[in-house]
Amino acid sequence: MGSTSLGMPALPPRTAQPTWKQAWDSALYGQSGYLRHHPVSLIRDRDELVDFLVPRLSGHEHAVLLGAAGVLAPQLSNLLPGVSLRPDVPTGFTGIVVAVDWLSHVPxxxxxxxxxxxxxVVHVDPISGQESLGLVLDDPGVPPTLKEWLDRHWPLAGDFARAEVGTTREAAWRDVLRCLASGEAIAIEHNHLASARPLTGTLRAAGGPTIPDGTRDLFADVALDALADACEATLFVEDGPARIESRK
Structure with a gap:
């Protein structure tokens, strides 16, 4: 069985169309993917975010800005001339990693x-956006981690209920933590919690229909409590933006 660019198993389709995860991955990060040519949009109050980040970054010599945090790089650089900023996390990094709406862009x-x-599993036509249903989650061709995650964190309630499975976001954040030798990592994300999971999921496009054709941004909110649990991070939903924090 092959794998996608994020390392997840490629599911044998019940239909001829790719899974939503595969189409989403290609639409954002493929050769002509949207985020290869456009920055992640910052759809938050810039001043509030800067006010929150400046004191956190000021205690470090090096900082990584992921996702929409990169949009703030010029402003943060002017306010923190002694802090070196970069857009990626090298192995053995010491400092602070700040991700803003980065995980919501992990397919x-x-x-x-x-x-x-x-x-x-939901499949989609990358051109028309027409969807079809594929394999049931307990089929041998589907990685068991999908059903395990769904049963634990987001049980579907009722016919046609939908969800985005959080395993890829957890894997992405673990990769960040593996690269962090010493310091802290903060993920600020639009999110939902177990007490109020959306009935029909949160996958959407910016300013248009949700079609994975590579011409638009696609994102979905993060199950932040599940992420904190999986990555042994601390969850904050008050005192600043909703986020998780990890320290080493």
Whole structure:
């Protein structure tokens, strides 16, 4: 079985179309992907975010800015001339990593309950956006981690309920932490918690229909409590933007 560019198993399709995760991955990060030619949009209050980040970054000599945090690099550089900023996390990094709406741009498998309340992987036509349902999650061809994550963190409630499975976001944040030798890592994300998971998921496009054709940004909110649990991070939903923090 092959794998996608983020290292997740490529699922054998029940339909001829790619899974949403595969199409999303290609639409953002493929050869002509949207984020290869456009920055991640900052859809937060810039001043509030800068006010929160400046005292956190000021205690470090080196900082990594991921996702929409990169949009703030010129402003932060002027305010913190003694802090070296970079857009990637090298192995053995010492300092602070700040990710803003970065994990929400990590493609995830989209699943939906069919009319028999069975969760299935959702496939999509990358050109038209037309969807179809693929394998049930307990099929041998589907990685068992998808169903395990869904059962634990986001059980589908009712016919046609949808969710984005958080395993790829957890893997991405673990990769960041593996590269961090000493310091701290903060992920600030639009999110939801177990007490109020969205009934129909959160996958959407910026300013248009949700079609993975490479011409638009695609993102989905992060199950932040599940991420904190999986990565042994501290969850903050008050006192600043909703986020998780990890320290080494």
């Amino acid at each position: 995830a498998h989209v699943v939906q309950a069919d009319d028999d309340d069975r969760a299935r």
